[in-house]
Amino acid sequence: MNSQYFVNLLIIAISAAFINNVVLSQFLGICSFLGISNKIKTASGMGFAVIFVITLSSIICSLIYDFILLPMDLEYLKTIVFIIIIAALVQLVEMVIKKYSPALYDALGVYLPLITTNCAVLGVALINVENGFDIVESIVNGFATAAGFLVAIVVLAGIRERMEHNDITVSFRGFPITLVTATLMAMAFYGFAGLV
Amino acid sequence: MSKYFERLSNGLFKENPIFILMLGMCPTLAVTTSATNAIGMGLSTTVVLLASNVIIAALRKFIPDKVRMPYYIVVVASMVTIVELLLKAYFPSINESLGIYIPLIVVNCIIFGRVEAYAAKNSVGLSLFDGIGMGLGFTMALVLIGSFRELLGAGTVFGLQVMPNSFEPISIFVQAPGAFLVVAMLTALQNKLKLPSATNGSGKKSALSCGGDCANCNEDTYTAYHEGDKNNEAKGKGE
């Protein structure tokens, strides 16, 4: 493992987290991004749950793709297989957390079923395949993507908390002003474009 | 027969998935960079939706309640795979431009929402038309947003130059921030016109001529309103 390898991993990580930010650039996970970001506490809870699920699913999906689907020429089944794995994974994670950490379950448990239909999870698994990443690259990509999601959702939650008592024109209250905030955040993240 | 048309118009207008129900935001923001992409995505989703609706409605009596979620997932995922392969074979350009958003139709909230809310409980015929209605409503909304973005962002609609040559395209509209902005404006417009949607509430309306927005009332608006009211108060106590 020479330094070039690690530099490559670092580039993947930064692109995934900031330059092609999963929410602000690739539009995956919008529903939960706009829905859960009312308070910083709940937003960070959701972010950590997403990191957990995406990292695990990246590992498992990429293993199954490389060792079962590819050798048997069954790449076209990836959508079906991936979504089944993700649904099962979320069930399993929920059961494990419930058993071993009731406190964590009280904090995160509500979000886990929401993560199954979160486009970001399936999206990351498909992106790993599309870019031809090997196992380690997939894990790094998955983790970094989810970290980018956490950053975006916590920043949005912070801004929304500050805006809560502001005087906003009636027609912009609620959804529209949140989207305008997301517009400005997306433009801000453009600044990362020249990083790599 | 009118039941079926009712399903169609429901999906197109009364419960339009994007404007009213606010579901399926991910593809809306992502693929409306041009009207062509929008139509491609809209029609693909329509096909998946109506195929899934029909299959699940046809088999709804044979599926035990406990395993219904995995069952729905497998059916929808299979339909999406079929559509994906068909697009790869017959419309490779659309496949190129839509990229990973085609397989992501699986997790489109609209599909699971309709399947769970409608197809699982109604006959094949009604589910079919419900799928067509919702799908067409989705397509229509996507095309509207896509045309708008393409018009301002590139001066073309469906690839045909519409704006004059001197028009400088506002390229932010075909990029990420533009997507958020256009949907924000659309929702704000809806709120302004007081169209019923997932973000608007319903309830007791104001009896006052000023509209009753008291929290935003300031000195000028208050005096203006009460100036007119002084005449009424002089005549007698109001109710």
Added chain:
Amino acid sequence: MSVLNWNILIAGKVLPQVSGLVLAVNVYDILLATLVVSAIGLLIGLFLGVASKKLEVPVDEKEAKVRELLPGANCGGCGYAGCDACAKAIAIGEAAADVCPVASSDVHVEIAEVMGSSVEASERQVAYVDCVGTCDKSKINSTYYGPKDCKLASGIGGNGSKACNYGCMGFGSCVKVCAFDAIHVVDGVAVVDKEKCTACGMCVAECPNNIIEMVPYKSKVFVACSSTDKGKDVKKVCSIGCIGCKLCEKACEYDAIHVNDNLAKIDYDKCTNCGACVKVCPVKVIQEQPA
């Protein structure tokens, strides 16, 4: 055809309209795909089945039954963090069987049965905001620039922009805490939709002026004012405030309404909704709701 020849050609005979089309269908591929997906599905199903048994969290049966009976709105009206926590508290005996304000009285009885205790059936209640000082009836004495939140505004001094020190400010803190969309600010004062109200009590606790009270659902007559100022002071700031004239007290046959501290109050144990007080009130502050 040899056994090893898995290819089957469907020629123009089967599809006469497209006789030029020949489909080559490899049965081996179809079988393999079906097998792989079924195998993965089965394995996952088995795995989850085993996991759910091994990772089972022992659940108190009573708690599960009580949780099932609770409405599941997670409004917090019981004082616990959601219905799960409330069920736990009831199951271990920390909370009474009728602690949930949202559940109907029949549900209270059922919960009590599960716990082996008993409760009395109680009457349905709803919230009511004791203020009808809409912005055309009550005066303002300042322009308020600040966060549109009643609790924050009350800490600053004054009563929002309202001249009356007791009335509803109309910034909607109560609306924010209502989990049932039962209260809204209309024309500057909060109004409760009694059909949607479940009497959870969150709005009552939230109002910094304490002008929301619980009344029986069946009641139709309400004194919609909370001002204890003298009559002439009330008239300076609001055209519909209670002036403490006692005409209602004299008109009531059932001794159900009394004026204390310049403010009329109805005793709902005695009120029969006859409406006599409504007719005699000179400022029309006693509201009568239609049937």
